[in-house]
Amino acid sequence: MDLWTRVHQVARTALTMGCTVVLVALAGESAVPAPSLVRGALIGTPIALALPLAAAAVLIRAATAGPAVLEDVAVRPARLYGAVLVAAACGGVLAAGVVLTWGGLQPLGFAAARNLLGLTGLALIGNRAHGRAAATVLPTAYLFLTLMVRHGAGPMPPWLWPLADSSDVAAAVTAAVAFACGLVLHLRARHRPGGD
Amino acid sequence: MPLHRWLRSAAALYALPVMGVYLYLLLSGELQNIADNWRDATVVATSSGVMALGPTCAAVGAWEGARLRRGGVLDGTPVRRPAAVLLWSALPIGAAAVAVLAFAFALVTPEVGGIPGAPDPPVVAVGLLVIGAWSLAGVAAGRFLHPAIGVPLLLIGTWLWLAYPQALEPLWIRHLTGENLGTCCSTDTVLDRRVLWAQALVAAAVAVVAYLVWSRGFRPIAVKAAVVAVPAAALVVAVSLVDGLGADSDRPRTGGLECVREQGVEVCVWRERRARLGYAARLVVPASRRLAVAIGMPAPRRITEGAARDRESWHFTVAPQAGDDDVVFALATGFLPPASPPCAKDREFDGDAAYVPVGTWLAIKAGLPRAVVAAKTGPMENGDAVTRVLARPRADQIRWFRRNLAALRSCDIRPVDVE
Incomplete structure (x- = not known):
């Protein structure tokens, strides 16, 4: 198990998740101007909602690291270990997000944790579809697409979940569905000869 | 390697549509705000280019860097120098950046078509340097980071560095990034060259460190020293260059006037507006x-x-699409200070209350009908004050004007008869 934790960078992943929670708490409601296709103007995007993409990238890298061929034929359930790592990391950040939001420390804390869940789910789907090198292309593209097509005010449609606030139930459900799909695909994945 | 195979493996080619669409989104919101000069058009085009291309090229660079690492091009005995290897990998990124920047200029050119001038080469060069530097930073990061981490990290990191300083203080931070959107230039201003030097220095430092790290790794002592010393030195010099600047990166323009004599008076307009010089002269001299x-x-x-530097020089503007009344109104209100003095916020009375009455009085005296002036200044709460002043003897009116003009320029003088 020690070898597995080293190969799958468990310590680095835990550190990254901790740093993400701290950065989300520190970011407050700071926003970066980004263009909107719908509004035709720059709209502020909370940094706290974009930061989880970096955390999701580290997490997906950790979950998919190591020799895939060996893990496919291992006696131990290596894929399950990876899924547990992903679920534990996301669960930890989700708990911290709940504390941040409902403790009044950071209104976007739960939203950031929800984004980690959803973006990690998309990364796991991307990993299955395009291989692990390009796993994060799908969540990155999705996040920036939502930034470009949002309207900046009023309730968000469920598919714009990365930009919804913490109280948006539909956004939380959509992100959870993406996470569950990604996790199931990860558990059922098999190494593709020639794939990375 | 056959050209088609080389291009097929270039990530920049696949990212090109994303860069183009993102640039169009950024630029389309700015097109109608471009001032009637090429300096503003150049700044808008290059700044949008830097915002759209910087993060994307950095992410593409991270992918290319990881690809070179997986290919083992820096391991073993080298056949080609690292610079040659890097050049062939970075060439599609550079070509994509140039193509998208050309697209940006194709979009802004109709807005300034027919206006004398051309794109400002130093601004374009610094924009390309900034994009190139972050592309190299991406390649260097790709040597150490798996693309699943490197691509989103470089995308978000570069995006934050380019966009976030606009919302930060101190204000000079925004002048280091290469993104000058909204900070320059109306027709009577030029981009402060110190800003360009600062941006070029920071970008060059990023490029040098990125190349060293990519080609030699972190281990050599010289690289470790360079990673700390080069950006630190560049930052110290760059910050000293832009430290005194406010939110804007422009300064008043000193050259570029074209003049004509009309009834013994020399009338001058900016070169970009020379087509309207005769028209303006015939209006403003009487x-x-x-x-x-x-x-x-x-x-x-x-x-x-x-700049009107002495009592015998007066200031006016001939804005694009300005009609007869607008030109005369601009001449009349040219006497008013452009902004309140810095001490204005501390005074106990409202010194700015004189702006509208004095401006109205000047415009009426310049020959504009009262209804036209009212349409320009908006509904006046103090219209009666101007009517009362206009009914006074000429000497009284001149005293009223001088007293209130002094009140607008100073914090110690209270305006009189403006309500």
């Missing part, structure tokens, strides 16, 4: 004589869009 009589000053020898 209006200036009426104004001179009204305010008790000698008639001007020079009426200019540039």
Whole structure:
């Protein structure tokens, strides 16, 4: 198990998740101007909602690291270990997000944790579809697409979940569905000869 | 390697549509705000280019860097120098950046079509340097980071560095990034060259460190020293260059006037507006004589869009699409200070209350009908004050004007009869 934790960078992943929670708490409601296709103007995007993409990238890298061929034929359930790592990391950040939001420390804390869940789910789907090198292309593209097509005010449609606030139930459900799909695909994945 | 195979493996080719669409999104919101000069058009095009291309090229660079690492091009005995290897990998990124920047200029050119001038080469060069530097930073990061981490990290990191300083203080931070959107340039201003030097220095430092790290890794002591010393030195010099600047990166323009003599008065407009020089001269010279009589000053020898440096020079503007009334109104209100003095916020009375009445009085004295002036200044709460002043003897009116003009320029003088 020690070898597995080293190969799958468990310590680095835990550190990254901790740093993400701290950065989300520190970011407050700071926003970066980004263009909107719908509004035709720059709209502020909370940094706290974009930061989880970096955390999701580290997490997906950790979950998919190591020799895939060996893990496919291992006696131990290596894929399950990876899924547990992903679920534990996301669960930890989700708990911290709940504390941040409902403790009044950071209104976007739960939203950031929800984004980690959803973006990690998309990364796991991307990993299955395009291989692990390009796993994060799908969540990155999705996040920036939502930034470009949002309207900046009023309730968000469920598919714009990365930009919804913490109280948006539909956004939380959509992100959870993406996470569950990604996790199931990860558990059922098999190494593709020639794939990375 | 066959050309088609080389291009097929270039990530920049696949990212090109994303860069183009993102640039179009950024630029389309700015097109109608471009001032009637090529400096503003250049800044808008390059800044949008830097915002759209910087993060994307950095992410593409991270992918290319990881690809070179997986290919083992830096391991073993080298056949080609690292610079040659890097050049062939970075060439598609550079070509994509140039193509998208050309697209940006194709979008802004119709907005400034027919206006004399051309894109400002140093601004374009610094924009390309910034994009190139972050592309190299991506390649260097790709040597150490798996693309699943490197691509989103470089995308978000570069995006934050380019966009976030606009919302930060101190204000000079925004002048280091290469993104000058909204900070320059109206037709009477130019981009402060210190800003360009600062941006070029920071970008060059990023590029040098990125190349060293990519080609030699972190281990050599010289690289470790360079990673700390080069950016630190560049930052110290760059910050000292932009430290005194406010939110904007422009400064008043000193050259570029074209002049004509009209009835013994020299009338000058910016080169970009030379097509309207004769028209403006025929309007402002008679209006200036009426104004001179009204305010008790000698008639001007020079009426200019540039700086009016003495009592014989008056200031005016011929904005694009301005009609007869607009030009005369601009001449009349050219006497008003452009902004309140810095001490204005501390005074106990409202010194700015004189702006509208004095402006209205000047415009009427320049020959504009009262209804036209009211349409420009909006509904006046103090219209009666101007009516009362206009009914006074000429000497009284001149005293009223001078007292209130002094009140607008100073914090110690209280305006009179403005309500």
